[in-house]
Amino acid sequence: MKTLERPLRVVFLTLLSYLIDVCLMPRLSVNGVVGSASFAAIAVITVGYGRKAAFCAGAMIGILMEAMLSSVPVIYLVSYPIISMLCAQWFADLTDRQRERRKLARAAQEQPVMNSRLGTLLVKRLMGVVEIMRALFRREENLNPYLRIPMCAFVSSLIMNVIFLVYGYVSDFGLSWLHIARAMLAVLYTVAISLVMTLPYRWFLGLIGRKHRRSREEGQTA
Amino acid sequence: MADKDQKKETSKKKKKADRPRHSFWRNLLLAGGATLLVIIMGVMLLSNFFDVPMLRQPGIAISRIMTPIQSFFTGAVNMVGNYFRTLKYRSNLEYEYEQLLIKVEELQDQAIMAQEYENRLAAFEDLKVEAGAHSNMNPLTATVIGHDTGNYFTTLDLNRGARDGVQDYMAVVSEGGLVGYTYNVTVSTCKVATVIDSDTTIPALMESTRDQGSVKGTYGVNGEASCRMYYLPENHLPRTGDTVVTSGVGMPFPKGIPIGTVRESTRGMEDNKQFVVIEPIVDFQHLEYVVIYRYIPSYAETAQNSETVAQATLVPLATARPIPTFASGQNGGTGENSAFRAQEEETPEPVPQATPTPTPSPAPTQTHASVYTFQSPTPPPNLEYLRVTATPSGPTPTPSPAPTPTPLPQLDPDELMGSLEEEED
Numbered sequence: 193m194k195t196l197e198r199p200l201r202v203v204f205l206t207l208l209s210y211l212i213d214v215c216l217m218p219r220l221s222v223n224g225v226v227g228s229a230s231f232a233a234i235a236v237i238t239v240g241y242g243r244k245a246a247f248c249a250g251a252m253i254g255i256l257m258e259a260m261l262s263s264v265p266v267i268y269l270v271s272y273p274i275i276s277m278l279c280a281q282w283f284a285d286l287t288d289r290q291r292e293r294r295k296l297a298r299a300a301q302e303q304p305v306m307n308s309r310l311g312t313l314l315v316k317r318l319m320g321v322v323e324i325m326r327a328l329f330r331r332e333e334n335l336n337p338y339l340r341i342p343m344c345a346f347v348s349s350l351i352m353n354v355i356f357l358v359y360g361y362v363s364d365f366g367l368s369w370l371h372i373a374r375a376m377l378a379v380l381y382t383v384a385i386s387l388v389m390t391l392p393y394r395w396f397l398g399l400i401g402r403k404h405r406r407s408r409e410e411g412q413t414a
Numbered sequence: 415m416a417d418k419d420q421k422k423e424t425s426k427k428k429k430k431a432d433r434p435r436h437s438f439w440r441n442l443l444l445a446g447g448a449t450l451l452v453i454i455m456g457v458m459l460l461s462n463f464f465d466v467p468m469l470r471q472p473g474i475a476i477s478r479i480m481t482p483i484q485s486f487f488t489g490a491v492n493m494v495g496n497y498f499r500t501l502k503y504r505s506n507l508e509y510e511y512e513q514l515l516i517k518v519e520e521l522q523d524q525a526i527m528a529q530e531y532e533n534r535l536a537a538f539e540d541l542k543v544e545a546g547a548h549s550n551m552n553p554l555t556a557t558v559i560g561h562d563t564g565n566y567f568t569t570l571d572l573n574r575g576a577r578d579g580v581q582d583y584m585a586v587v588s589e590g591g592l593v594g595y596t597y598n599v600t601v602s603t604c605k606v607a608t609v610i611d612s613d614t615t616i617p618a619l620m621e622s623t624r625d626q627g628s629v630k631g632t633y634g635v636n637g638e639a640s641c642r643m644y645y646l647p648e649n650h651l652p653r654t655g656d657t658v659v660t661s662g663v664g665m666p667f668p669k670g671i672p673i674g675t676v677r678e679s680t681r682g683m684e685d686n687k688q689f690v691v692i693e694p695i696v697d698f699q700h701l702e703y704v705v706i707y708r709y710i711p712s713y714a715e716t717a718q719n720s721e722t723v724a725q726a727t728l729v730p731l732a733t734a735r736p737i738p739t740f741a742s743g744q745n746g747g748t749g750e751n752s753a754f755r756a757q758e759e760e761t762p763e764p765v766p767q768a769t770p771t772p773t774p775s776p777a778p779t780q781t782h783a784s785v786y787t788f789q790s791p792t793p794p795p796n797l798e799y800l801r802v803t804a805t806p807s808g809p810t811p812t813p814s815p816a817p818t819p820t821p822l823p824q825l826d827p828d829e830l831m832g833s834l835e836e837e838e839d
């Protein structure tokens with residue numbers, strides 16, 4: 193049972209985030225805009241447990257949304273797992289293969305480490321935001337998880353809101369700047385939720401104090 | 415640099431080697447779970463395109479499982495939300511209640527102030543009416559700044575004095591009735607001896623019968639804010655409700671200022687109580703503003719009054735038992751100054767009797783305890799107090815309207831005497 197502790201925690205956290213999203217968040221709307229607690233949970237799971245767990249969490253939430261709140265058919269069922277996988281590609285821990293690949297690319301281009309180059313880029317203002325993002329995603333080391341979680345929540349929520357806006361535009365319900373402003377507010381609200389819920393979610397998943405525990409276990413075995 | 419890379423690689427290999435290896439069944443279970451999720455997703459996806467009941471079963475099953483959980487969670491959230499809403503509502507209620515309490519207090523203060531201003535305005539209006547009606551008596555409004563609350567004396571302090579033209583023995587009036595007279599006048603203040611003070615004696619007369627007497631306060635006798643009228647003719651019983659006014663004799667008072675009304679009379683019943691109880695018009699408990707009549711009769715007027723030739727006039731009374739009286743006056747009119755009433759038995763022979771012993775009234779001394787002799791022929795002032803219908807602001811007992819004697823055709827006393835002599839012959 194202990195071996196299934198982590199997957200069960202992920203399942204429970206996913207269910208809890210779904211319930212919070214469905215039952216609690218409508219009561220905490222800001223100016224009629226509701227944030228997504230599910231994306232906050234998926235971001236924490238993505239950063240903490242990787243791609244597979246992120247996909248499972250996204251799929252579970254998508255299935256639950258589709259079964260319980262199928263206002264727009266298929267859209268939740270498809271978008272949640274896809275967005276989770278997409279964000280996991282960017283924000284999950286780097287695999288050994290990714291590290292090797294980036295190392296080889298760096299050696300081939302004979303470029304300095306992008307992380308150290310980032311500051312000079314900012315100072316010189318020569319490169320645009322796209323270049324900075326490329327540099328960010330070409331890093332060889334993992335960023336701080338507390339930085340990746342809100343970024344993951346931001347990107348996933350942004351993609352979801354863009355999907356809804358496109359759906360609305362296609363459905364011809366008169367897209368306006370007000371919709372876009374509301375979408376941006378929803379994205380920011382989701383980021384705020386992820387910032388608030390990061391610590392409790394990570395504590396629940398056992399991701400806080402993991403190094404201490406591991407070192408303690410190593411000391412005991414030694 | 416190469417050493418560093420080598421170190422990193424060795425540490426990674428170490429980590430990889432230390433990573434716990436999961437059991438086959440665990441991996442199988444997780445893989446099965448993931449596969450199940452994918453299958454459910456696929457089935458649900460297909461159910462949107464193909465209308466096959468079997469494809470809807472996973473969604474129905476999930477909703478059956480999740481509905482009670484979601485209902486429970488929603489109920490819990492609602493309960494907590496309602497609790498906080500109730501708290502907020504209660505705090506709002508408390509806040510509003512406190513605000514309302516503050517507002518009520520403010521309104522109460524305003525109401526008290528409004529009542530105070532209203533009372534003051536009513537008092538000022540009364541004073542204005544009073545002063546306006548008797549502008550020829552040189553009225554002066556004054557504020558009561560002190561009460562002597564002794565057991566025997568009831569005096570007032572006013573904020574007017576000699577610099578305002580106030581002198582001793584000036585009439586002080588309020589609410590259409592006599593308050594008293596001034597004494598102990600200083601530069602800026604003066605005292606008022608009220609009519610209910612035991613030491614105050616004011617010459618007065620019954621308005622209906624013109625019987626003269628002396629009004630004396632009884633505050634020191636029985637603690638009541640009332641007066642007694644002494645020295646009335648022995649054979650006359652005044653009615654209850656008759657108005658007593660100043661006679662203007664003996665003091666430089668305007669004639670006719672109402673003092674009070676007859677409340678009870680013991681005359682004729684008890685020999686040792688030869689007085690009439692007078693209920694003052696003025697409410698001495700709530701006296702705030704008064705009018706001082708700075709009226710001083712001139713010597714010419716006094717002399718003119720003293721030389722008045724008595725002219726008898728038959729004046730029927732509106733009392734229960736009308737008694738014809740003879741009155742003498744300068745204008746041959748009402749004869750308030752030296753009225754002589756013929757005896758009831760002697761009518762219809764109106765023989766004017768001799769004037770009662772004319773005791774010259776001494777000038778009032780500084781102390782208000784002086785006893786004045788007010789019998790005629792003390793020269794009275796020729797000004798008479800006119801009744802004004804000012805509405806009393808306080809709970810002052812309204813004096814009952816005294817029966818005013820209707821003037822009858824005047825009789826010439828010479829002619830009357832001539833006819834009597836003829837009859838005797």
